[in-house]
Amino acid sequence: MNTISDPGAGGAPAGWRDPRRIGPPAGGGPVNASLTLPEETVAALGHRVWEILSAHLGPGRRGRPVASPDAAAEAVRLRAEPLPAAPADDPLALVDQVGRLLREGNAHPDHPDFLAFVPSPGTVTGVLGTALAAGFAVPTGWRFTGKVSSAIESATVRWLAELMGLAPGTSGLFVSGGSAANLTALTAARDALVGTEGRGATAYFSDQTHLSVPRALHVLGIGEDRVRVLPGDAHRRIPLRRLARQVARDRRDGLRPFLVVANAGTTATGDVDPLPELAAFCREEGLWLHVDGAFGAAAALTERGRRVLAGLDAADSVSVDPHKWLFQPAGTGCVLLRDPAFLTRAFGVGLPGYLDAGAAGHDEGEVDYLHWGIEQTREFRALRLWLSLKVFGADAFRAAVDRGQATADDIAAYIDSRPGLEVVTGPSLAVVTFRALPPATGPFPSPEDADRTVDEVCEDLRSEGRAMVVGVTVAGRRVFRLCVINPRTRRDGLRAVVDRVAELWTARTGPTERPGAAP
Structure with missing residues (x-):
């Protein structure tokens, strides 16, 4: 059975181990009751944590998925994990594991293409x-x-x-x-x-x-x-x-x-x-x-x-x-x-x-x-x-908030200029909703089928890891919603998301175009 000892009282007792060490007690020695780590270990852990955060917060995040569709199995495993009684053999490896879990197991509201709900586009200073x-x-x-x-x-x-x-x-x-x-x-x-x-x-x-x-x-x-x-x-x-x-x-x-x-x-x-x-x-x-x-x-x-x-x-x-x-x-x-x-x-x-x-x-x-x-x-x-x-400085925050409103103006204009799509509400405080229009000729889903298809397209998009968009109900009908407050969201990337929504809609329902539009 592990015991707690005081190494400062009359010398280290037999079997005592430095409480700053990481790893299982040797030969059933005392546990690390001080809950401290050697200074060099603390520095190494802090450096590793910051490396992980820097990689996440840096410009490279745009090329990474906004959400992972494969996190369910990992979540099942984590819920069943037993209580760890012994210390980790390698805390750096454990930190790396945590970084991977957070990177691959959750959606990322700070991602430039997280357009669902209200994003949380944090700053490094926060x-x-x-x-x-x-x-x-x-x-x-x-x-x-x-x-x-x-x-x-x-x-x-x-x-x-x-x-x-x-x-x-x-x-x-x-x-x-x-x-x-x-x-x-x-x-x-x-x-x-x-x-x-x-x-x-x-x-x-x-x-x-x-x-x-x-x-x-x-x-x-x-x-x-x-x-x-x-x-x-x-x-x-x-x-x-x-x-x-x-x-x-x-x-x-x-x-x-x-x-x-x-x-x-x-x-x-x-x-x-x-x-x-x-x-x-x-x-x-x-x-x-x-x-x-x-x-x-x-x-x-x-x-x-x-x-x-x-x-x-x-x-x-x-x-x-x-x-x-x-x-x-x-x-x-x-x-x-x-x-x-x-x-x-x-x-x-x-x-x-x-x-x-x-x-x-x-x-x-x-x-x-x-x-x-x-x-x-x-x-x-x-x-x-x-x-x-x-x-x-406050002026930078004013400019960032202003940018979100201007981005909403731009994407609303783009949606209205694109055949087959129509702005439903907004832009209002950086939120825009839109929908697909019936084709000039040919079948179009019933209102109930169209509602269901909106949510299915949002799920398709999320499963690709490309972007996060949600459907909301406006005047009794489901529509696509974009919230573009992230100052790192780019116009071309946002337009590409709208284009992909239209492609996924067409794949599920057939072509759409604005009534009266040229074929």
Whole structure:
């Protein structure tokens, strides 16, 4: 049986092995209970990890598959792996194995041809910030142990609000993503307007709203009977007149309307709800306006995006995911409130003695983030965006966001110029949807068959590893969707993806061409 020994007490006992060694204990010796590695081994592992990351993050990724269709067997094997009791014989080989698994076993949202969902086209600075924060085990929940990290988070939140043109004094905190951001904001709204018990509390949003919103309301104990999901209008936006009628009806029935959730870039089509009108309505009715801008709010960095998102600065709260259109690693979300005092009212807690001991010496402007959200032990997510903004500068981020919108313009024009294809929605905040048109003569799939074929073509494309495209439903029919926020997506590559979609469609259905087009 392996034992734990102290080599510093009276010399090394018989059978003792250097706890820094890697490999199985010789002759049943003691295990490596210190969980440390020799300095040279740490350096070698770090160098190998960075070699793998550099190869992945470099320009050569364009020639590699965006997804692997052969990962299923590997996943089965991994799920069945037994618990490793002994140390690895060769940690460098293990790191190489991990690199291969990550490279070949998953889709890559940072790939230039990952056009599905909302990509996460990260930057090397975000990766470095993540590594530095993890390596130093940076505390961020409590300023007593994380004074500098808390200050960096406060500054980065302020920069983000400034970049998006939000009202002075807007602040908030970094969270894991849009789901946590929406839950945080909706909790603050509930507590501010109807109290923690939320009796009669009623919320409103459109049928285009992200699933994280009804889930957050469920967590808050607001039942489905008090959640009003309004069908979008012809432009997939929340209908203002119907909203007003519903709020008035609910008040007459004794309910307590408190929240309207607006979309700043729906996931499916990139559409934006009428923010100025909603802000005015909410002010008149005493309602909280939360804007889910997880994907699209970052467009406000640009003049064009700010016009589309006019009224964003009038919201009571906004969610935004820097791991989307601000190019940070996954797990980087942010929630912003016009009045951050509502966060303390919702999440502030009395500190136990072991934490209260550090309450003295609180400087003006310092934040204990454990009072602003549900986490006490938190990742130092802010460092990723802070480092990226410091290295590249805000103007580079504005240009990158602007490039995504221009890329969407270009591919929409190309689709409309190509016989047999037609833009259905957009370009809107770098999202374009399109479909194949019936041929001038000859058969065309029924609507149901066409819907099925859209998803089959997307699967064909994914199986090739060439690109990731998804189908979405618009006006009851399945269409192809492209999200082109990655600043490393090239025009020729994107056009080639559209061409390949058309080829795969033709292979499944026969030739298509625009009605009346020349043969």
